[in-house]
Every structure is written in C-alpha cells, then in structure tokens.
Amino acid sequence: MPVAYPLPKDLSPATVANTASLLRIVALALISGAAIASRLFAVVNFESIIHEFDPWFNYRATKVLAEKGFYEFWNWFDPTAWYPLGRVVGGTIYPGLMATSGVIYSFLHAINLPVDIRNICVMLAPGFSALTAWATYMFTKELKDESAGLLAAAFMGIVPGYISRSVAGSYDNEAIAIFLLMFTFYAWIKALKQGSAFFGTVAAVFYFYMVAAWGGYAFITNMIPLHSLVLILMGRYTNRLYVAYSSWYAIGTLSSMQVPFVGFQPVSTSEHMGALGVFGLLQIIAFSQLIHSHLPSKQFKTVVLGSVISIGLLGTAAIVTLTVRGSIAPWTGRFYSMWDTGYAKKYIPIIASVSEHQPTAWPSFFMDLQFLIFLFPAGVVYCFKQLRDEHLFVIIYAVVASYFAGVMVRLMLTLTPIVCVTAAVALSELLDTYIDPQEPDASAEVADVAAPSDNASAATPSKKVKKAAAAASAAPSNPISDLVNANAPAKTKKASKSRGIFGLDTRIAVIFNTTMMLLFFVAHCTWVTSSAYSSPSVVLASTNPDGSQHIIDDFREAYYWLRQNTAEDAVVMSWWDYGYQIAGMADRPTLVDNNTWNNTHIATVGKAMSSSEEVAYPILRKHDVDYILIIFGGLIGYSGDDINKFLWMVRIAQGVWPDEIQEPNYFTPQGDYRIDDQASQAMKDSLMYKMSYYRFSDLFGGQQATDRVRNQAVPKVGPTLDYIEEAYTSENWIVRIYAVKKEDPLGRDLKSANAFAEGKKRKRTKPMTRRRAII
C-alpha cells in the first residue's frame, strides 16, 4: 500500500483516540475564545455600552427584572411608553433574553460576584456566540464528522454574518436565538436519527426557549414540519420520525403556549398550521401503518387507505374553513412581505421604512460570508450525494434560508449558520481527500472499477479512523496530523482505492491553496467586524488629523441633559427610532418607540412633524408634549438624521390622513427632494424642516451655510418659530430639543403674542368702529 508521506507506526489506537479528543477540546476552546474575542472590538474601541435601538429596551427591561424580580417584570405596565396609552410590557415581549441575563445576574450575585447588570447584558451576545459555535459543531458532526464540525464551529465563530448581530453590546434577541436555533436543529436531527423521545423532548425544550426568546421561532415551527413532510413524501416515513416529531410537537407546542406573547397562536394562526397539519398527517400515517400491519386482506387495506385519505382531506378542509371563517388568523402582513417585496412599501410603510427590512444587495453576501458563499453550493451537493434524512434537512434549510436572505437583509442571519455548516462539510471533504496519505493503487485500478466510491465508504467501518484523520485536518500543522493518522494504513487496507491523489505536490498545492483561503477569510472577518459591525451607533467616532480617535457623543449628551434637567414626567416626542433610547438613557415618557405596534400613533407623530406649526401645535398640546427631539446631521455630516427619514414620516402620516398630508407636496416641481431655496412650500413650513434648520445659518456668521449631508446651501434667512422654542442643542448639533410653549396667558395665539413681543404692530384688517357720541 503506497502512502504519500510516512506515518509513525507504533501508536496504539487508544493514544490516537485520546489525542484526537484532546485536540478537539482544545480546538473548541480556541474557537470559543476567538468567537468571544472578535466580538469585543466595540468594547475595546469604545466602551462597555449597549448598542443601537432595540437593545436599549431589552436592557431597560432586564434592569427591571434584575432589580424588582420576575413577578414585577411579568406584570410590568410601562406608563411612559406610547404616552398616553402605556404598554403592557410583560405580555408584549419575548422574555427569554431578559430572563437569561436575569438568571446569570442572580447566579453571579449569589456567589458574591457583584457584576453590573449592564456588563452582563453587553457580554451576553459574545458568550452565546461561543455556545453557538459549539452547537454548530454538534450539528455538523451529525452530518459528516468531527473535523467538519470543527471547521463549521470555526466558521460560525467568526463569520461576519453572525457577528453583525452579536457583537458585545448588541443585546438583542438574536444574540441568544441563533444558538437556540442551532441547538434545536441538532436535537431534532439527533431525535430523528435515533428515534429518541429524549432528544425530541430536548428539541422541544429548546424550541420553547427559542419561542420565549425570538419572534423568528416561526422558522423552526415551519422548518421541522417541512422536513418531516418531505420525508413522508419521499416515502421515508419511519417510526423514528413519528416518535421524534410527535414528542417535539406535543411538548414544544404546549410549552410554547406558556409564553404570554404567543398564547394561543400555535393553534389559531396560519403560520403555525403547517406544524399542526403535519402532526395530524403523521398520526394518520402511523395509524394506517398500524392497521396495515394487522390486516392481511387487500380489500380492507384499500378501505382503510380510502378512509385515511378522506380523513386527511376532511382535516385540511376543516383548517381551510376555520381560516376562512376567521377562527384561525390569516397570514399577517409581515408574512406576505416575505413573498412580495413590494407589499410592505404599499401597505405597511413602517416595516418598509426599516433599513434592515430591505432586500439584500448581492455584495453583502460576500461581505458577510466571504468564501463560504461559494463553498455553500458544494456542500449542498455533498448533501445530495449522501442524502440521509439529516442531509435532506440541510438541503431544505439551505433552499429556504437562501430565499429569505435574498428578501430581507436581516434574514441573512438565518442563512449564515447553514452556509457555515455546508461550507465546512465541503471544505472538510476536500481536505479529507487531499490529506489522506493513501495513494490509489495504480495496478488495482483496472480490477477495482466497481469498488465502492469514496463517498460510500464513509459509512463503512473505516469511518472511525477517518474521523480521527479528519479531526486532525482541522489542526493547522502537519506533524500532528501525521501522528493522528498513524494507524490509518493498517485499518483501511481492505478498502484499497482505485481513485485518489497521486504524489505530494498535488496535495501540497491544494492544501496550500485552501490554507490561504482560510487565512484570507480570517483577515476578512476581522476587518469587516472591526470596521463595519462594531460601532455602537450611540457613540460615533471620527479620526483627528493626528490619527487619534475623536468621540462624538451627542446622543448621550442630549439624553443626559433631558434626564437631569427636565421634569420627570416631561413627555418627549421624537420619531419612533429614538423611543427606546430616550426611555433607556433619558428616562422620560415618549409618544412612540421602536415597538411599532400602533400605526396611528406613529402617523400622528409623523403628521405633527410634517405639518406647519399652526397645525402641529394642537396635536402637540393634546398629547401633552413638552419637548420635541430631532436628529440633525447637517453640521457634521451625519447622514442618518431625521431630514433623511422625513419622507417616511410623510408617507406614514399620509397613510392615515391622505387628505392632509401628501407626499408630492414635499418635492420640488422637478421632483427633487431639496432643503435649499428651491424647497417646496410644504417642506419649508413643516415642523421638521423648521426645527432642523432653526438658526443654523447664523452659525456660519454671514457666510454661506451648507448642509453637509445633503450638500445643499441652506437659505440665509432661516425659519422662525412661534409655537415652540429651542431648548437644547448638542455640541455638534446632532440632537436638537425644542420645548413646546404653553398657551399664551392672555389668550392670544402664540404667533401674534410673539409678534407683539417683538414690537410689531398687528395690521388691522377692519377699521375700528368709532364710538358713537352719546347724545
């Protein structure tokens, strides 16, 4: 048996197994370390701070949980959100994330480690990413072997598509959900493979955790039934499938209904009907199989088959009828927007206005996944070649997730794990082939034409050895793999191969190439993570001329001013993006926030922002608004400001008041969106425009004022305000806060009161009636 390179011969199998096991543990530990460390750019470059928008709410809720306990949290009614409506927080959130942090917090305090709750929240996502890497390892191990698992874990640990949602401080549901997703799928595959009710239950428990943690649980709810359905249709129904599915569905559904926000949805909405239908179908099939095995008569079988089919049809008909009658809720708008990308823009502008709900641009696939994206199809092909039950699962997952990732940027997250898994499978297969020291037997080639191919041999007894060999392939240096492969020739002798790789040069060429690809992948991941995904967005950074970092901290400055120097019950109106941040950092009531449940309320704010002062003032007063907060980037060129979001406010307001607010009015006659002299009258009169550019041109001291975001000249004579007054502007003018004036004590309207105060005489429209002389 020729080998390409010499191997040590005097190693016992136990030594090899133990070494491989130790290497696996070390590799997994290093992967966990890399996964955590690469997510700490945000903490190192900035500080331990909660990022973006939604995490601020989660953080605030977690603080309530940590300080007041679980029951207070469960019954928490937040009167400061959606003023004056309030929000029943306990019943409208997925509490999994907060509960997780709360448990960790209590545990650490119980062992006298007084870690700040903020640090727990900040570090939760990196911590769970290490667990995700481990879950991916377990999952991939079931598909191929440990070496593929280790590769997948390494990919999962550092792939930007997942890091984008799980950097330190990104305290959002996705932070723990991806781990739960992968682990549920792993448990499901394991349950299916073994027909084990235990793993079915494990899958159900993690499914419950997932339901409690993320709205994306519907993905699992539909993936597992879809997989089962495909298996049934392919004629792969087994008792193992029956046991696994039934135990998962029964326990998973019942426990998921314990989450208040989910409630009876699993039996009353269309999204969950697939799972119920497959459950019913499985029962029918199992029943028919039972009958089948007990009845020999052919006619009777036909009868049973007929009745089974009719029962199935009846069940389906019942579901359809219930849906039509309304007992089962129809598909939601969010669901439709999955299939028709133009749907949201037409009917639910709030969803469409969020940038992460836009269709994915193709470069972001490369940005988020780099070389994994072109290994991905190869891995799927590998699955087709194997086509065991779990490979079917991966194929279905790959197809579904690819579609969703194309529809919405945000769903790139669900695609990422499966890309890592399949890419790792493909790459590990490649490495297996090229590291394997055996050379094909040239003389035996003719004789062994019919010998089993390499792929088929994976299921033969030599599997174990190959595993060990493959595990070593993940380790970077060759001497180790030599050592682990020591006994390979001895055991695999009987499967002498007719196909394979000749010589060392080909091996080195391919392995070198692969290694370089992996190295570039690491470099790419590090670069993308540090430059694109590690900004807290609450704190902005720029670079000084000398290269040092300059922090732009306007958001916290303004929020802290609100917190310290306004009345505790002062109501702040802002666009909904900033609702959670105001509640979290300024601790003031807000009209609308990122929990966009009430479209009318948001449209009201949109209307107030987009109409003139006279129209907006009654709205503001009716909602007890004390302060209006806007974001203005014109001075330093911060492009995510409110003027750039303004058209969405107009659109959303137009959806509710089509007679009063019309989008075309805010464009110039040429159809441009401008803020300079040519801006339309409606634009210039709008509260948002006035607040953004109030006294802006004064700052330039007579020179031409320029808006650096839109690169347009700002009119020299700026807007004037009568009903509101400037209360605070942050250092770089990013946050501007205006106070709403109270009604004039003399009963005049504020415009004329202002004019009077400035010494302007009111022009009388009618001549005064002369007093008649008394005769």
Added chain:
Amino acid sequence: MSQRWTLLLLGLLAPSFSFASQSFENTAIVRTVELGGSLVHVTTTYAVKALEAGSSVYTIALEQQQKERTSWAEAKIKGQSNALELQDLGYDEESNTYLYDVHLPKALGTDASINLVFETVETHATYAWPPTARQEDEQKLKYNTSLFIISPYHTAVQRTKFKAPSNRVVAWSTPENLDAFTLENPVTKSGATITYGPYSNISPSANAAFIGAYQSTIGIHYFYDYPVLAISEYKRAAEISHWGANLNIEDEIHLRNAGPKLKGQFSRLAHQTQSFYQKSSPHVLSSMNLHLPAGISNAYFLDLNGNVSTSHLRSTPSVARNAKAPHYSLFEMKPRYPIMGGWNYSFTLGWDSPLADSGSWDAKAQKYVVAVPVMTLFPSTVIDNAELKIVLPEGATDVDVITPFPASVAAISNHVTYLDTTGRPTLNFYYKTLTDKHNQVVYVTYKVPFSAHLKKPLAVATAFMGLFTLALAGRRVNLSLHRKL
C-alpha cells in the same frame, strides 16, 4: 466606637449654663468677610484684654442667622498655627444668641492682652439677585449680615470689612442712626473693600436689649465671575484591598449650579459664540479642574449613561510621603453639557491608588494604618450631604478610627462583595455641609489575621474542587436503563 460618637454628640448638645462674666474687654474687633459663591470665609480678630487675673475662657457669640450658616469654625491665637479648644455651647436663652467658649492655653493676668482669631466658613450665605439670568447676563449675588459684631464683653472699637471678588460692586447698604458709635461716614468703599466702621464704645452686645435697639442688617450686592456650585449628594466609597495592594475610591457626586436660574432656554449658538470669543458667562460651568491624588491609575468618570469621553486626566507618579512639593494628578473635568444656572449634573468619579501611598504598618501597635481623605476638593463648593464609606479587608478586627471632625452619624456595617465569604467590616460616616476646610483625612487602624487573607483563595479553590468532583462523579455514573452492547 459608635458609643464614643454618641457621647461626643451628647456633649455637644448638653446645654451649658456658664455665662461669661465681665472678665474681658475687647480693645478691637475686626471682621473680614471674603465674599464668594457658596462659601463665604469670615475671619474675626478679637484683640482681648483681661480685666481679672486667671481668665482663661473667652466666649464668642453668634446670632442665629450666622450660626445657621456656619459649617466650620476654628479659633487660634494670632500668629500661631495650633487651633485652640473650641466648645460649642449652643443656644443661650438669656441672650438669644449662640455661644462658643474658647479655652486659652494659659490664663491671662490682669490687663494682659491677646489676639484671638476666630475663623468660620459660612455656606449658602449668598443668593443670586436677580434670581434668574439670561445666558449672556452677568452674575450678581447678594450677601446679608448683621452690622454689629456681637460680643458678651464691652468693645472699644470694631469694624467689618467686606472683600468683594472684584472692584465692581453693585450696591451696599448704608446704616443709619449710628451717632452713638461714630461721627464719621459709617461705611466707606475703597477698591474691592467695603468697610463698616470703625464704631467705638459698644457696650456688651450679646443680649436681646442691644440687638433690639441697635442691630441692623446690611447687604452687599456684588458681581461674581465664577459659577456658584453646590453638591447636594456626595457619596464616597473607599475600598481597601490587601490582595491588590490597592485603595479604590469612588465618588458619586450630584452637582448643581446654585447660581441664578437660567432665564429662557439654552442656546447652543450663543454658547458656541461665547466660547469662540473666549468670554463665557460667569455663571456657566463648562469645565473644571480637580486635584486628585498622585499615583492614581484606572481613573474613570462615568454618569448614568456611561463613560464621559470629554475629560482628561494628567496623572503624576506617586511621591514619597514627606516630599515637600505637593504633587497631584490633574483631572480636567468637562461635563457632558455646560451646566447652566439651576441645572444638575450627577456623575461618578473613581480611581485606584497604591495602598502604600496612604497606608502603612504600625509595628508598635501591630496594626495597619490607612489614611482615607473625606472628600475630593471641589474649589469653593459646598457639599450639603456627604457619606463616607470605608470598606476594610475581609476579616479585619480591632478597628479604630481617628476623625478630624465629628460626623453627624457614624455606623459600622458588613459589606459582602467580590468572592467574600463572611463579608468586610465597613465604616459609614454621614456629614452635613462640608466645605473646603473639611478636606481632611480619616485614619483607620485595624488588624488582619493571616487566616483572613487565605479565605478568598480557599473559598474559590473549594468551589472549583467541588465542581471537578461533581464532574468526575458524573462522568462515571451510568444512568441508562439499557446496557449498551
């Protein structure tokens, strides 16, 4: 230890019935009032002549308003640095005044004279007038006090000098009906100093009759070019760690601009214009410099929203204990926003310093001695409520404290933190109205037995050992029902 405080407090509150007899005469009294923001330093010099032999207790009287304002008082002999024993007698019903007894180091003979300096710091004695000011306006404060310096003894001549921060004084009151005491102009202004007096031949004035007949209130209205600052809450936690050889100090500070309230709203444009021309309003605090101890590290300046990224710390290395030059780290504090009149800003300031800089081992008493400063000095700022918490190492025994001035409440408690098993003894002191004169040091002495040092590593080792044992057992127990073949 708390018992000692109670005794001391009782001593302070106990009414005193001793009233000074006419054993002294004031040949001259000069009161100098340095007008400031939240703090007003008042120095009264009594030139005293003894009328009887063996007079050793001199009594100083304050009126109610002065007494309420005074948060620090000290008596010295002019030219000497050691303070005399000062006994607060409290309210005296007979004269309707508050009395202090100064115990002279040795009794005076007849006609012997001595110069006593009585120094007080008054807090919240000034107020903004007008009470609101626009962003561009100047800041004007008013200070009111009584005209005569009262004393239980006959006074030959007395005068009061007010030192304004600048020559520009808006207004001052002119007392009338002083023909009995002076024939000249009752008040003169020269430069930044306004002098009331000299008024001569004043009979013993610390009694209701004199006060009712002659005492009147005078007021000075002056420009003040610095923000008037007050700290309403100041919480200092000092944690001594022997394992880390570290003294961690963390201050939670609630700062308030007690000057005139901002009239109208804040305009960033106006503020930026002002700072561009470098003439910012006197009542706006945009930054301030604090002196922190030398040799500190890991300093942090936080508020409820996280790190405040606008500030700088220029730290200096530790210096030898008896070094002549006072070394300090300069902390250039810049709050998130300029603090206008009436605005609040609460923040946390903390740092680590080497324990060797402030602690030592007293070989004679076999005890550790650690010096903990009561506060960080905020220049001319009053601290209304202060809390000092000193956390000693776990297992510290024989705790003793030496305080520079008594606390309003002192208590000892137990604080359980970082991997503690039994918790750390903690000293809590609560103070009212602290001024720059209270910037002193509390000395704590304690013993830590060797076994206490080992508590933490033992606890952690035990926990890990337990964990490993459980894992060890768990790996070896087979719970499956079917034996695998």
